[in-house]
Amino acid sequence: MLDILDRIATYKREDVATRRVNTTLDDLESQIKAVGAPRGFAKALVANKQPNGLSLIAEIKKASPSKGLIREDFDPNFLAQCYEAGGASCLSILTDNPSFMGHESHFQSARAAVSLPCIRKEFLVDTWQVTESRAIGADAILVIMAMIDDSLAADLIDTAHHYGMDALVEVHNAEEMTRALKLNSKLIGINNRNLRDFHVDLAVTEELAPMVSKEHILVAESGIFTPFDVKRLARTGATAMLVGESLMRQGDVTAATKNLLSLA
Numbered sequence: 001m002l003d004i005l006d007r008i009a010t011y012k013r014e015d016v017a018t019r020r021v022n023t024t025l026d027d028l029e030s031q032i033k034a035v036g037a038p039r040g041f042a043k044a045l046v047a048n049k050q051p052n053g054l055s056l057i058a059e060i061k062k063a064s065p066s067k068g069l070i071r072e073d074f075d076p077n078f079l080a081q082c083y084e085a086g087g088a089s090c091l092s093i094l095t096d097n098p099s100f101m102g103h104e105s106h107f108q109s110a111r112a113a114v115s116l117p118c119i120r121k122e123f124l125v126d127t128w129q130v131t132e133s134r135a136i137g138a139d140a141i142l143v144i145m146a147m148i149d150d151s152l153a154a155d156l157i158d159t160a161h162h163y164g165m166d167a168l169v170e171v172h173n174a175e176e177m178t179r180a181l182k183l184n185s186k187l188i189g190i191n192n193r194n195l196r197d198f199h200v201d202l203a204v205t206e207e208l209a210p211m212v213s214k215e216h217i218l219v220a221e222s223g224i225f226t227p228f229d230v231k232r233l234a235r236t237g238a239t240a241m242l243v244g245e246s247l248m249r250q251g252d253v254t255a256a257t258k259n260l261l262s263l264a
């Protein structure tokens with residue numbers, strides 16, 4: 001039976017086939033001219049570390065396959081402003097609709113509301129989507145090693161760099177990390193969530209972080225709920241953390257962000 005990642009990859013390929021009929025690369029290139037230069041995602045992560053040792057990529061996510069609906073009262077523009085006021089260095093915005101209730105318009109509206117660099121959180125299976133990402137304003141893209149082969153990963157990264165974007169290469173085990181470290185991106189994300197069975201364990205970052213050299217920028221992702229979790233991950237040598245659910249479930253998102261960063 002196909003797991004969620006295989007199902008997402010299948011419907012993404014179908015979706016891209018449809019989209020590229022309606023929107024040519026020339027159309028996207030014209031849109032890129034209008035969105036302005038990328039904001040420097042990796043640079044912001046390094047420059048804006050918080051007193052607790054990590055910088056924050058704060059995620060705007062309405063729902064997920066593992067948790068269902070996470071936040072009913074969902075205004076990407078307002079949430080982006082809360083995250084910026086709370087001390088986030090960058091934003092991550094889901095655009096996948098079938099599994100996360102996201103949309104490209106969420107990305108555009110959140111990015112327009114702040115001055116922070118934004119990564120488009122999307123499941124990329126074709127370089128066309130990288131061009132589309134820049135056309136909607138993305139400053140960085142996500143490359144999920146569990147979902148694609150090394151050749152496609154290299155092409156996605158090259159295309160991102162061609163447009164001046166950064167590429168966050170995401171891994172969950174030692175085999176994916178070995179493959180990721182051979183690629184041409186300094187941004188490595190360790191996802192504490194197994195995207196096939198949804199099990200989450202912060203020990204995944206602790207186990208894999210020693211494989212990453214000082215030349216890389218390490219991002220710990222998923223399952224981060226408390227300042228204690230943040231301190232634990234800061235000890236691994238990570239530069240940044242990516243947090244979604246724990247902040248998305250809060251009434252006062254600004255206060256919760258400050259609290260997680262120990263700024264309150």
Ligand SMILES: O=C(O)c1ccccc1NCC(=O)[C@H](O)[C@H](O)COP(=O)(O)O
Pocket residue numbers: 004005059061064065066067191193195198221222223224242243244245246
């Ligand atoms: O979150 C899921 O259920 C999920 C399922 C399948 C593919 C990807 C999935 N999530 C992406 C992420 O890992 C998270 O959105 C991100 O790292 C933030 O995690 P969290 O702070 O635990 O919301």
